[in-house]
Amino acid sequence: MKRFWAWGALIIGLxxxxxxxxxxxxxxxxxxxxVYSFDAYAKVLGDTRFQETFSYSVTLALLTILVGVFLVVPxxxxxxxxxxxxxxxxxxxxxxxxxxxxxxxxxxYIRLYNxxxxxxxxxxxxxxxxxxxxxxxxLALPYMYRAVDTGLRTIDVTTLTEAAQSLGAGWFTIITxxxxxxxxxxxxxxxxxxxxxxxxxxxxxxxxxxxAFGPYxxxxxxxxxxxxxxxxxxxFAITWGCLGLIQLVSRFQKSAQRxx
Amino acid sequence: xxxxxxxxxxxxxxxxxxVHDFNMTIEKGEFISFLGxxxxxxxxxxxMIAGFEIPTGGTIEIAGKDQTNLRPNQRNxxxxxxxxxxxxxxxxxxxxxxxxxVAGKPKSxxxxxxxxxxxxxxxxxxxxxxxxxxxxxxxxxxxLARALAPKPQVLLLxxxxxxxxxxxxxxxxxxxxxxxxxxxxxxxxxxxxxxxxLSISDRIVVxxxxxxxxxxxxxxxYNRPTTRFxxxxxxxxxxxxxxLVNAATGTVKIGEEVVSLPQPITGKSDGxxxxxxxxxxxxxxxxxxxxxxxxTGTVLSSNFLGSVVRTKVDAGGNIISFDMFxxxxxxxxKAGETVSLSLQPDGLMVLGD
Ligand SMILES: Nc1ncnc2c1ncn2[C@@H]1O[C@H](COP(=O)(O)OP(=O)(O)OP(=O)(O)O)[C@@H](O)[C@H]1O
Ligand SMILES: [Mg+2]
Numbered sequence: 001m002k003r004f005w006a007w008g009a010l011i012i013g014l015x016x017x018x019x020x021x022x023x024x025x026x027x028x029x030x031x032x033x034x035v036y037s038f039d040a041y042a043k044v045l046g047d048t049r050f051q052e053t054f055s056y057s058v059t060l061a062l063l064t065i066l067v068g069v070f071l072v073v074p075x076x077x078x079x080x081x082x083x084x085x086x087x088x089x090x091x092x093x094x095x096x097x098x099x100x101x102x103x104x105x106x107x108x109y110i111r112l113y114n115x116x117x118x119x120x121x122x123x124x125x126x127x128x129x130x131x132x133x134x135x136x137x138x139l140a141l142p143y144m145y146r147a148v149d150t151g152l153r154t155i156d157v158t159t160l161t162e163a164a165q166s167l168g169a170g171w172f173t174i175i176t177x178x179x180x181x182x183x184x185x186x187x188x189x190x191x192x193x194x195x196x197x198x199x200x201x202x203x204x205x206x207x208x209x210x211x212a213f214g215p216y217x218x219x220x221x222x223x224x225x226x227x228x229x230x231x232x233x234x235x236f237a238i239t240w241g242c243l244g245l246i247q248l249v250s251r252f253q254k255s256a257q258r259x260x
Numbered sequence: 261x262x263x264x265x266x267x268x269x270x271x272x273x274x275x276x277x278x279v280h281d282f283n284m285t286i287e288k289g290e291f292i293s294f295l296g297x298x299x300x301x302x303x304x305x306x307x308m309i310a311g312f313e314i315p316t317g318g319t320i321e322i323a324g325k326d327q328t329n330l331r332p333n334q335r336n337x338x339x340x341x342x343x344x345x346x347x348x349x350x351x352x353x354x355x356x357x358x359x360x361x362v363a364g365k366p367k368s369x370x371x372x373x374x375x376x377x378x379x380x381x382x383x384x385x386x387x388x389x390x391x392x393x394x395x396x397x398x399x400x401x402x403x404l405a406r407a408l409a410p411k412p413q414v415l416l417l418x419x420x421x422x423x424x425x426x427x428x429x430x431x432x433x434x435x436x437x438x439x440x441x442x443x444x445x446x447x448x449x450x451x452x453x454x455x456x457x458l459s460i461s462d463r464i465v466v467x468x469x470x471x472x473x474x475x476x477x478x479x480x481x482y483n484r485p486t487t488r489f490x491x492x493x494x495x496x497x498x499x500x501x502x503x504l505v506n507a508a509t510g511t512v513k514i515g516e517e518v519v520s521l522p523q524p525i526t527g528k529s530d531g532x533x534x535x536x537x538x539x540x541x542x543x544x545x546x547x548x549x550x551x552x553x554x555x556t557g558t559v560l561s562s563n564f565l566g567s568v569v570r571t572k573v574d575a576g577g578n579i580i581s582f583d584m585f586x587x588x589x590x591x592x593x594k595a596g597e598t599v600s601l602s603l604q605p606d607g608l609m610v611l612g613d
Contacts, residue, residue: 159341159343162312162341162345163341163346163403163406165311165312165331166310166333166337166338167333167358167406167410168336168359168410169333169358170333178349182347182349
């Protein structure tokens with residue numbers, strides 16, 4: 001009886017999750033009347049707006065990952081090494097983006113960096129891109145910090161640092177040659193999550209008026225019938241691809257670091 | 261000419277003074293052990309030499325150069341840790357090469373030096389392995405090679421053997437000592453295992469509560485402890501009361517036995533009661549060939565310790581341990597038996613306080 005309910009719950013859960021997906025995929029394939037076809041996909045992929053916004057978002061995602069790694073790895077390392085009592089506070093700060101809506105942050109940015117401010121970043125495209133990357137970095141912070149901090153927990157940060165120092169290494173060498181390689185898998189899972197977040201992000205890009213993928217999806221969704229469904233399937237595939245890659249690298253780490 | 265000089269070294273953590281006035285000079289090529297109970301400050305002194313802790317007071321000099329204000333990566337000191345601390349992302353070869361790469365040595369020189377080091381620790385065949393693929397003993401040998409590769413001025417080892425099992429511990433400590441001799445490198449070895457310290461050191465520093473209680477060769481530390489702490493901490497020690505017969509000749513009466521100590525006794529007058537300490541091996545069962553019994557008591561237990569048998573005797577409330585060689589012909593005392601012991605004069609120590 002117990003088993004029955006367990007299976008029942010699982011099946012209902014799966015249906016709840018999968019049915020809309022199937023419906024959407026089904027719909028996305030029906031652009032040509034009466035037959036299944038990839039017409040909607042071809043149309044989406046062939047659209048220059050798609051290509052532009054997608055490559056714009058990919059570029060920004062990569063930049064966000066870079067900035068995030070440069071910001072988070074040394075910080076998490078330093079906190080573990082020298083300021084362990086600050087860890088709970090730092091963790092709290094990195095969780096703030098989860099409770100502060102992106103729209104609040106964007107309005108803050110616009111107020112602070114508008115064209116009549118002391119640092120008119122919103123005045124140029126490049127300046128706005130800088131702001132956007134900063135905002136994305138912040139959005140990704142909870143995931144990036146946790147991933148890296150968890151990675152650091154698996155190594156003896158203090159002793160490895162001292163071993164490297166006694167061999168003559170300075171901070172730059174220690175972080176790039178010892179710390180980063182040992183948390184690389186954690187950094188990669190943080191990076192894939194960041195990628196997935198940035199690709200789909202709407203609020204910040206829209207309000208800062210940049211040609212990103214999120215706003216494009218929204219515009220397309222409001223004006224077309226079949227293409228948005230195809231686009232959603234594509235976006236889903238990207239996110240799931242990222243999650244799959246996280247699984248893959250963490251499995252790779254398990255086989256590389258555990259005694260065989 | 262001393263090589264490593266520690267002068268009035270002090271360290272406090274907040275208001276807690278952990279190292280009080282530590283003084284020591286170490287010769288080039290010497291093997292020094294810091295021996296002492298947990299928490300006495302051995303690691304702290306070692307970490308100050310390495311530069312990981314900044315002394316609250318005093319100076320550290322190596323080869324005549326003041327090191328006190330140098331950062332750890334400017335000191336050229338090799339360090340081996342209890343937890344091995346090999347870089348998990350690097351192979352054995354790369355671990356050993358790390359210090360040389362950091363120093364910007366040319367590749368051919370690095371290759372040659374790493375090979376030489378791996379040969380020294382007999383692990384040439386494992387140069388492509390990663391740390392997680394090796395036993396603790398192998399990892400610690402790699403850690404030793406890694407520390408030695410950049411030709412450090414001083415080698416520091418903080419309880420490098422405590423994580424290993426007994427057999428490896430003994431063979432590796434001999435290997436460390438042999439490599440140290442071969443390279444002639446000045447070495448400080450921290451341990452709380454007295455057998456370890458006694459067996460491999462040129463000199464031992466017995467530390468107690470942040471101070472060096474006694475500095476001496478293993479023989480001096482074991483046979484002529486100058487403080488009660490050292491006498492108690494190193495080896496097993498029996499303490500019994502005796503009557504001073506003649507201070508000038510060093511004659512004392514212990515039980516029925518009158519013995520003359522190797523040296524006169526100062527600071528006490530004849531007829532006074534004094535405390536005499538002796539090691540388990542200084543007592544033998546009294547018989548026709550020995551003098552009269554110094555101690556008589558009831559056997560509590562006899563334990564085999566391999567080549568010797570250690571017997572505990574209750575002598576009027578004092579528990580006395582004594583050792584005899586484990587020979588087939590020897591009569592091993594049984595619990596409950598009464599035995600009489602006589603003491604060898606040169607094994608007796610008068611305790612000052
Ligand atoms: N960073 C620190 N902050 C505060 N107190 C410390 C610190 N490091 C060491 N201590 C204290 O200093 C004392 C000496 O520590 P140390 O590690 O030198 O002892 P040890 O002789 O190496 O002991 P063990 O044999 O247990 O390793 C201890 O009481 C310890 O609690
Ligand atoms: Mg210690």
